[in-house]
Amino acid sequence: MNAIAEIQAFAEEMSTIRRDIHAHPEVGYNVHRTADVVASKLESWGLPVVRGVGKTGVVATLKRGSSNRAIGLRADMDALPMQEANDFAHRSTVEGAMHACGHDGHTTMLLGAARYLSASGDFDGTVHFIFQPAEEEGAGAQAMIDDGLFDRFPVDVVFGVHNWPGIPEGHFGVRAGPIMASTSLFKVILTGSGCHGAMPHLGEDPVFAAAQIVSSLQSILTRNKNPVEAAALSVTQIHAGEAQNVVPTHAWLGGTVRTFSDETLDLIESRMRAIVTSTAFGLGCRSEVEFSRNYPPTINDPEQTALAVQVMREVVGGHAVNASIQPTMAAEDFSFMLRAKPGCYAFIGNGTGDHREVGHGAGPCMLHNASYDFNDHLLPIGSTYFVRLVERFLNHG
Ligand SMILES: [Zn+2]
Ligand SMILES: [Zn+2]
Structure with missing residues (x-):
């Protein structure tokens, strides 16, 4: 020293x-x-x-x-x-x-x-x-x-x-x-129509949509992002439901994205919006994505x-x-x-x-x-x- x-x-x-x-x-x-x-x-x-x-x-x-x-x-x-x-x-x-x-x-x-x-x-x-x-x-x-x-x-x-x-x-x-990485936070809000847990065909299920979306979001990192670029995408929150025999009306996911370039971050955000919108639509739910970029x-x-x-x-x-x-x-x-x-x-x-x-x-x-x-x-x-x-x-x- x-x-x-x-x-x-x-x-x-x-x-x-x-x-x-x-x-x-x-x-x-x-x-x-x-x-x-x-x-x-x-x-x-x-x-x-x-x-x-x-x-x-x-x-x-x-x-x-x-x-x-x-x-x-x-x-x-x-x-x-x-x-x-x-x-x-x-x-x-x-x-x-x-x-x-x-x-x-x-x-x-x-x-x-x-x-x-x-x-x-x-x-x-x-x-x-x-x-x-x-x-x-x-x-x-x-x-x-x-x-x-x-x-x-x-x-x-x-x-x-x-x-x-x-x-x-x-x-x-x-x-x-x-x-050090960029940090962004996201929230995905899903809205279906609630129904009896025994009669799921009478509603649209945001919990099911949320589950599909959690899995599909990881495909951005393995199928869309250039493999030599590093990034992390973590869904860290899932919130839905009150009773075990009720399909709820709302569900939401929260999480964070980390990247080392703006280009990778742009890609992740746009793919996230596409996956959420199309998955929710296909399953009869409405969706909204809040994506906030905090530090570059x-x-x-x-x-x-x-x-x-x-x-x-x-x-x-x-x-x-x-x-x-x-x-x-x-x-x-x-x-x-x-x-x-x-x-x-x-x-x-x-x-x-x-x-x-x-x-x-x-x-x-x-x-x-x-x-x-x-x-x-x-x-x-x-x-x-x-x-x-x-x-x-x-x-x-
Ligand atoms: Zn600190
Ligand atoms: Zn510090």
């Missing part, structure tokens, strides 16, 4: 900040206290801060030299609406809210980079430190963009990082091209990924960098920023979970698990990564 010595020297203070944010989780756009903490730290280091970008986002700016090149570094600030199972000292103090995705750590890593760069950074150009709300749900990144993020704080490139349990502590994983795929720019990989190797050594990590079907709203600007989104290993203090709940510690905790050992490494990206991208040429 090659964390910058000055950053290592304030690692304990970073840990204190991270644990304070962990103990006070805020969900969605309601990240008021967290934004206060972030803004007041940034201001105490002499950085001009703009608040309320995309409702509760925070942007700080640092300019050196004469170059008009600019880099954006982004962290997410929001927690999840779930109950924490841990009972160590810095556990959540808010009922039904928890930092189970490590955004407390992402925020602190970016603060550490801002602190170091404001005091001693050696670069020529502008850095915008971007702290966004509502990553988990609500598309906070898009809200900031809609609020003029990249017009008010123009950047050439943008970078972000997410901790990842299971990757060894402090290792990096990244890849050029798609690294997260696609890394090859040139900026190469820069990120070079920096990672400098920071943690080549043995600790996987530059062709397998993409994940999970989604991330940094994808909106990567649609607007070239850049790179990477994973930093959160380790096996052994870092968790006494009092962590049972079970493994994948993201969104009630026993999860961010690994504070990553704070100086993540900050160093951000700093070195700035120094490489905004070098003196």
